[in-house]
Amino acid sequence: MNTLTKLKEKITLSNIFTGVLLVFVLAMLFSPDFKGMVTQNLMKIGLFQPKVPNGSSKDIAAGIDANENNEEILFKDPEGYVIELSDQKGKVVFMNFWATWCPPCIAEMPSINKLYSELKNNDEIEFMMVDVDNNRSKSEKFMEKRNFDLPIYTPASSIPSSYMSGAIPTTLVLNKYGKVVFKHEGMGDFSNAEFKDFLMKLTAE
Template sequence: MKLKDKISLSNIFTGVLVIFVLAMLFSPDFKGLVTQNLMKVGLFQPDVPNGSSEEMAAGISANENNEEILFKDPAGYVIELSDQKGKVVFINFWATWCPPCIAEMPSINKLYSELKDNDKVVFMMVDVDNNRGKSEKFMEKRDFDLPVYTPASSIPSSYMSGAIPTTLVLNKYGKVVFKHEGMGDFSNNEFKEFLTKLTAE
């Protein structure tokens, strides 16, 4: 049998499929890129709350059990989450090895670039591995200018039950009014308008 008889379209397709599956299994960056492209066609849109001002004022308290939630900011200083009251806080729990985190990061970076000059909105990209050096290199390599935070206390399960990425939005009263587990496209206008509306309420 000649070599060209052995090489059929189905063999080529099978080979490409095997390479694709292996890349999806062993390369978080490749898997992130694939899911990123799925996001561009409209998948993984977060459900944006559209309630009244009163409903937006309600939510999960940041300090229900009188336990302060602490983070280290980009400069390494410990901050209390309750000190952010008066501002809308966008918190994303993520890790550098997490493909869905990698996939959604460009959309968060786009949102951040559009709102970073709004002093009523705070972005906190919380590296759950607590490895600031690695997470900052991750941001630098991809030209993201998102602020990296690390946990400095335990995180309540009402905030993050272990799934990453998990994204929260706290209103000006320190209440969680949005929670999304799994990746999402946060660059859409609806989500941006949701954050902007919260700053005005």
């Protein structure tokens, strides 16, 4: 039996499958972009849909005061100016805490970008993509590489644990009175019509 024949006997379908599986597992472990891409495909089949609050528009708009200590929360806006979160009262605020190395953040980002592209001209809705690493240069390169148009904010004060307890991504929606009416820890598909309608309902309150 020659060497080529022996080699063919060793290369079985089982070996090929095992090799492909090993490459897949390693890519999932060490490549945030690859893991994000896989998760994006799972979103496309209807997984990871955020649970939109039910009830009357009045009940939803009431919200909860997550900032119990009433401490002013500060951020740096896309131009680098320090702003107070309370200055956003009068608008519905979509706030997402994320990082460039976070696979679930990468996975949900296209859905947020789609939502933003549909609502960015609505003056009653403010989008705040908060980079928890506070590395504006890196996050801007991240957005540019993926052709995202999302506004980057960075923390300029401590963030209450009721807003973000350490899990990323975490997404909040604040109503026009600064009350938290939606909180979602983990990735979600925010491009669906139900979530967009939820935001629009809040602008009418």
